[in-house]
Amino acid sequence: MDPAFHEALASGIEALGLPVDEAARALLERYADRLLAWNRKVNLTAITAPAELAEKHLVDSLVLLPVLSGARTLLDVGSGAGLPGMPLACARRDLSVTCCDGVAKKIAFVKAVSAELDLPVRGVAVRAEGDPEREGLPRADAVVSRALADPDRWVPVGARYLAEGGTLLAMLGREVDRAALEAVGAAEGLTLVGLDVYELPISRAARAVARWQRR
Ligand SMILES: C[S@@+](CC[C@H](N)C(=O)[O-])C[C@H]1O[C@@H](n2cnc3c(N)ncnc32)[C@H](O)[C@@H]1O
Numbered sequence: 001m002d003p004a005f006h007e008a009l010a011s012g013i014e015a016l017g018l019p020v021d022e023a024a025r026a027l028l029e030r031y032a033d034r035l036l037a038w039n040r041k042v043n044l045t046a047i048t049a050p051a052e053l054a055e056k057h058l059v060d061s062l063v064l065l066p067v068l069s070g071a072r073t074l075l076d077v078g079s080g081a082g083l084p085g086m087p088l089a090c091a092r093r094d095l096s097v098t099c100c101d102g103v104a105k106k107i108a109f110v111k112a113v114s115a116e117l118d119l120p121v122r123g124v125a126v127r128a129e130g131d132p133e134r135e136g137l138p139r140a141d142a143v144v145s146r147a148l149a150d151p152d153r154w155v156p157v158g159a160r161y162l163a164e165g166g167t168l169l170a171m172l173g174r175e176v177d178r179a180a181l182e183a184v185g186a187a188e189g190l191t192l193v194g195l196d197v198y199e200l201p202i203s204r205a206a207r208a209v210a211r212w213q214r215r
Pocket residue numbers: 077078079080081082083084100101102103106126127128129145146147148
Protein backbone atom coordinates (compact mmCIF):
# COMPACT_ATOMS: atom_id res chain seq x y z
CA MET A 1 0.00 0.00 0.00
CA ASP A 2 1.10 3.57 -0.74
CA PRO A 3 3.14 5.15 2.14
CA ALA A 4 0.63 8.04 2.13
CA PHE A 5 -2.01 5.53 3.27
CA HIS A 6 0.04 4.60 6.34
CA GLU A 7 0.81 8.23 7.15
CA ALA A 8 -2.85 9.27 6.92
CA LEU A 9 -4.04 6.28 8.95
CA ALA A 10 -1.41 6.79 11.66
CA SER A 11 -1.89 10.53 11.93
CA GLY A 12 -5.68 10.22 12.02
CA ILE A 13 -5.55 7.56 14.74
CA GLU A 14 -3.09 9.64 16.74
CA ALA A 15 -4.90 12.97 16.32
CA LEU A 16 -8.18 11.48 17.53
CA GLY A 17 -6.56 9.33 20.23
CA LEU A 18 -8.16 6.10 18.99
CA PRO A 19 -7.37 2.70 20.54
CA VAL A 20 -6.05 0.85 17.44
CA ASP A 21 -3.27 -1.71 17.93
CA GLU A 22 -0.74 -3.01 15.40
CA ALA A 23 -2.80 -6.11 14.56
CA ALA A 24 -5.79 -3.87 13.79
CA ARG A 25 -3.69 -1.61 11.57
CA ALA A 26 -2.53 -4.62 9.57
CA LEU A 27 -6.15 -5.74 9.12
CA LEU A 28 -7.22 -2.22 8.13
CA GLU A 29 -4.54 -2.16 5.45
CA ARG A 30 -5.72 -5.52 4.08
CA TYR A 31 -9.34 -4.33 4.12
CA ALA A 32 -8.38 -1.17 2.20
CA ASP A 33 -6.37 -3.20 -0.27
CA ARG A 34 -9.33 -5.52 -0.94
CA LEU A 35 -11.70 -2.54 -1.19
CA LEU A 36 -9.57 -0.90 -3.89
CA ALA A 37 -9.12 -4.19 -5.75
CA TRP A 38 -12.86 -5.00 -5.77
CA ASN A 39 -13.68 -1.41 -6.63
CA ARG A 40 -12.11 -1.88 -10.06
CA LYS A 41 -14.97 -4.27 -10.90
CA VAL A 42 -17.78 -3.44 -8.47
CA ASN A 43 -18.69 0.16 -7.67
CA LEU A 44 -18.10 0.34 -3.91
CA THR A 45 -16.52 3.73 -3.27
CA ALA A 46 -15.83 6.99 -5.09
CA ILE A 47 -12.77 7.51 -2.88
CA THR A 48 -9.77 5.73 -4.38
CA ALA A 49 -6.73 7.84 -3.35
CA PRO A 50 -5.09 5.78 -0.57
CA ALA A 51 -4.54 8.65 1.89
CA GLU A 52 -8.07 9.96 1.42
CA LEU A 53 -9.48 6.47 1.83
CA ALA A 54 -7.51 6.03 5.07
CA GLU A 55 -8.91 9.24 6.51
CA LYS A 56 -12.45 9.45 5.12
CA HIS A 57 -13.39 5.78 5.34
CA LEU A 58 -11.14 4.14 7.94
CA VAL A 59 -10.41 6.86 10.50
CA ASP A 60 -13.94 8.20 10.13
CA SER A 61 -15.31 4.73 10.96
CA LEU A 62 -12.89 4.17 13.85
CA VAL A 63 -14.12 7.38 15.48
CA LEU A 64 -16.90 5.25 17.00
CA LEU A 65 -14.49 3.06 19.02
CA PRO A 66 -14.76 5.02 22.31
CA VAL A 67 -18.57 5.10 22.30
CA LEU A 68 -18.75 1.37 21.47
CA SER A 69 -16.53 0.30 24.36
CA GLY A 70 -19.42 -1.36 26.23
CA ALA A 71 -21.10 -2.91 23.15
CA ARG A 72 -20.81 -6.58 22.22
CA THR A 73 -23.02 -6.49 19.11
CA LEU A 74 -23.25 -3.92 16.31
CA LEU A 75 -25.73 -3.66 13.43
CA ASP A 76 -24.55 -1.45 10.54
CA VAL A 77 -27.53 -0.56 8.34
CA GLY A 78 -26.84 0.53 4.76
CA SER A 79 -23.20 -0.47 5.21
CA GLY A 80 -22.26 -0.39 1.53
CA ALA A 81 -18.72 -1.80 1.50
CA GLY A 82 -18.88 -2.39 5.26
CA LEU A 83 -18.53 1.17 6.54
CA PRO A 84 -18.25 1.68 9.44
CA GLY A 85 -18.76 -1.97 10.48
CA MET A 86 -15.70 -3.58 8.91
CA PRO A 87 -13.03 -1.12 10.11
CA LEU A 88 -14.60 -1.35 13.57
CA ALA A 89 -14.38 -5.15 13.44
CA CYS A 90 -10.69 -4.86 12.45
CA ALA A 91 -10.09 -2.92 15.66
CA ARG A 92 -12.56 -4.83 17.89
CA ARG A 93 -12.31 -8.54 17.12
CA ASP A 94 -14.59 -9.20 20.12
CA LEU A 95 -17.43 -7.19 18.56
CA SER A 96 -20.04 -9.21 16.69
CA VAL A 97 -20.91 -7.09 13.63
CA THR A 98 -23.78 -7.47 11.18
CA CYS A 99 -23.56 -5.38 8.00
CA CYS A 100 -26.73 -5.10 5.96
CA ASP A 101 -27.31 -3.45 2.61
CA GLY A 102 -30.03 -3.69 0.00
CA VAL A 103 -27.47 -4.12 -2.80
CA ALA A 104 -26.32 -7.76 -3.01
CA LYS A 105 -22.96 -7.11 -4.68
CA LYS A 106 -21.90 -4.85 -1.78
CA ILE A 107 -22.75 -7.59 0.69
CA ALA A 108 -20.87 -10.10 -1.50
CA PHE A 109 -17.79 -7.94 -0.88
CA VAL A 110 -18.47 -7.81 2.87
CA LYS A 111 -18.87 -11.58 3.08
CA ALA A 112 -15.81 -12.40 0.96
CA VAL A 113 -13.46 -10.00 2.74
CA SER A 114 -14.73 -10.91 6.22
CA ALA A 115 -13.97 -14.54 5.47
CA GLU A 116 -10.57 -13.72 3.97
CA LEU A 117 -9.53 -11.55 6.94
CA ASP A 118 -11.32 -13.73 9.52
CA LEU A 119 -13.30 -10.76 10.81
CA PRO A 120 -16.32 -11.17 13.14
CA VAL A 121 -18.66 -9.76 10.49
CA ARG A 122 -21.83 -11.22 9.00
CA GLY A 123 -23.24 -9.77 5.80
CA VAL A 124 -26.99 -9.73 5.10
CA ALA A 125 -28.32 -8.56 1.73
CA VAL A 126 -31.62 -7.02 2.70
CA ARG A 127 -33.29 -3.62 2.83
CA ALA A 128 -33.79 -2.68 6.45
CA GLU A 129 -37.25 -1.25 6.88
CA GLY A 130 -37.64 -1.81 10.61
CA ASP A 131 -39.01 -5.37 10.90
CA PRO A 132 -36.09 -7.36 12.38
CA GLU A 133 -37.84 -10.75 12.29
CA ARG A 134 -38.93 -10.56 8.66
CA GLU A 135 -35.51 -9.30 7.57
CA GLY A 136 -33.47 -11.78 9.64
CA LEU A 137 -31.53 -8.96 11.27
CA PRO A 138 -30.50 -9.06 14.93
CA ARG A 139 -31.32 -6.56 17.61
CA ALA A 140 -27.98 -5.11 18.71
CA ASP A 141 -26.31 -3.17 21.51
CA ALA A 142 -25.41 -0.50 18.95
CA VAL A 143 -27.24 0.21 15.71
CA VAL A 144 -25.49 2.57 13.31
CA SER A 145 -25.93 4.18 9.94
CA ARG A 146 -23.35 6.24 8.08
CA ALA A 147 -24.45 8.46 5.22
CA LEU A 148 -27.71 6.51 4.94
CA ALA A 149 -30.60 8.90 5.46
CA ASP A 150 -31.61 12.05 7.28
CA PRO A 151 -32.21 11.45 10.99
CA ASP A 152 -35.98 11.89 10.66
CA ARG A 153 -36.04 8.86 8.33
CA TRP A 154 -33.28 6.87 10.05
CA VAL A 155 -34.36 7.06 13.70
CA PRO A 156 -37.79 5.35 13.33
CA VAL A 157 -36.18 2.50 11.34
CA GLY A 158 -33.01 2.06 13.39
CA ALA A 159 -34.81 2.19 16.75
CA ARG A 160 -36.59 -1.11 15.99
CA TYR A 161 -33.25 -3.00 15.95
CA LEU A 162 -32.09 -1.82 19.38
CA ALA A 163 -31.50 -4.42 22.08
CA GLU A 164 -32.53 -3.53 25.64
CA GLY A 165 -30.36 -0.60 26.78
CA GLY A 166 -28.88 -0.24 23.30
CA THR A 167 -27.59 2.90 21.57
CA LEU A 168 -28.74 4.20 18.22
CA LEU A 169 -26.11 6.10 16.22
CA ALA A 170 -26.19 8.28 13.14
CA MET A 171 -22.92 9.31 11.44
CA LEU A 172 -23.63 12.53 9.62
CA GLY A 173 -21.47 14.47 7.21
CA ARG A 174 -22.76 17.93 7.92
CA GLU A 175 -23.90 20.30 10.59
CA VAL A 176 -26.97 19.18 12.44
CA ASP A 177 -29.49 20.89 14.62
CA ARG A 178 -29.53 19.51 18.18
CA ALA A 179 -33.18 20.42 18.75
CA ALA A 180 -34.23 18.52 15.61
CA LEU A 181 -32.24 15.45 16.73
CA GLU A 182 -33.88 15.60 20.16
CA ALA A 183 -37.31 15.86 18.54
CA VAL A 184 -36.88 12.89 16.16
CA GLY A 185 -35.62 10.79 19.08
CA ALA A 186 -38.46 11.82 21.37
CA ALA A 187 -41.02 10.74 18.76
CA GLU A 188 -39.59 7.18 19.10
CA GLY A 189 -39.21 7.25 22.90
CA LEU A 190 -35.47 7.91 22.64
CA THR A 191 -33.31 10.51 24.37
CA LEU A 192 -30.43 12.21 22.57
CA VAL A 193 -27.50 11.28 24.84
CA GLY A 194 -24.66 12.69 22.73
CA LEU A 195 -23.87 14.84 19.74
CA ASP A 196 -20.17 14.78 18.89
CA VAL A 197 -19.19 17.32 16.26
CA TYR A 198 -15.62 17.11 14.98
CA GLU A 199 -13.33 17.63 12.01
CA LEU A 200 -11.34 14.93 10.29
CA PRO A 201 -7.70 15.73 11.09
CA ILE A 202 -6.24 16.06 7.56
CA SER A 203 -9.04 17.24 5.27
CA ARG A 204 -10.77 19.22 8.04
CA ALA A 205 -14.05 17.79 6.71
CA ALA A 206 -16.92 18.35 9.16
CA ARG A 207 -18.53 15.30 10.77
CA ALA A 208 -21.09 14.61 13.49
CA VAL A 209 -22.20 11.53 15.40
CA ALA A 210 -25.58 11.58 17.13
CA ARG A 211 -26.44 9.03 19.84
CA TRP A 212 -29.82 8.15 21.31
CA GLN A 213 -30.95 5.72 24.01
CA ARG A 214 -34.39 4.59 25.09
CA ARG A 215 -35.82 6.65 27.94
C1 LIG B 1 -24.40 6.48 0.68
S1 LIG B 1 -24.23 4.76 0.88
C2 LIG B 1 -23.30 4.69 2.37
C3 LIG B 1 -22.57 3.38 2.51
C4 LIG B 1 -21.70 3.27 3.74
N1 LIG B 1 -22.48 3.30 4.97
C5 LIG B 1 -20.64 4.35 3.76
O1 LIG B 1 -20.62 5.14 4.70
O2 LIG B 1 -19.81 4.38 2.84
C6 LIG B 1 -25.83 4.22 1.42
C7 LIG B 1 -26.01 2.72 1.34
O3 LIG B 1 -27.21 2.37 1.98
C8 LIG B 1 -27.87 1.37 1.25
N2 LIG B 1 -29.28 1.47 1.62
C9 LIG B 1 -30.13 2.51 1.41
N3 LIG B 1 -31.32 2.27 1.99
C10 LIG B 1 -31.22 1.06 2.60
C11 LIG B 1 -32.11 0.27 3.38
N4 LIG B 1 -33.34 0.67 3.66
N5 LIG B 1 -31.66 -0.91 3.85
C12 LIG B 1 -30.42 -1.34 3.58
N6 LIG B 1 -29.54 -0.63 2.84
C13 LIG B 1 -29.93 0.55 2.36
C14 LIG B 1 -27.53 1.65 -0.21
O4 LIG B 1 -27.61 0.50 -1.00
C15 LIG B 1 -26.08 2.16 -0.07
O5 LIG B 1 -25.16 1.11 -0.20
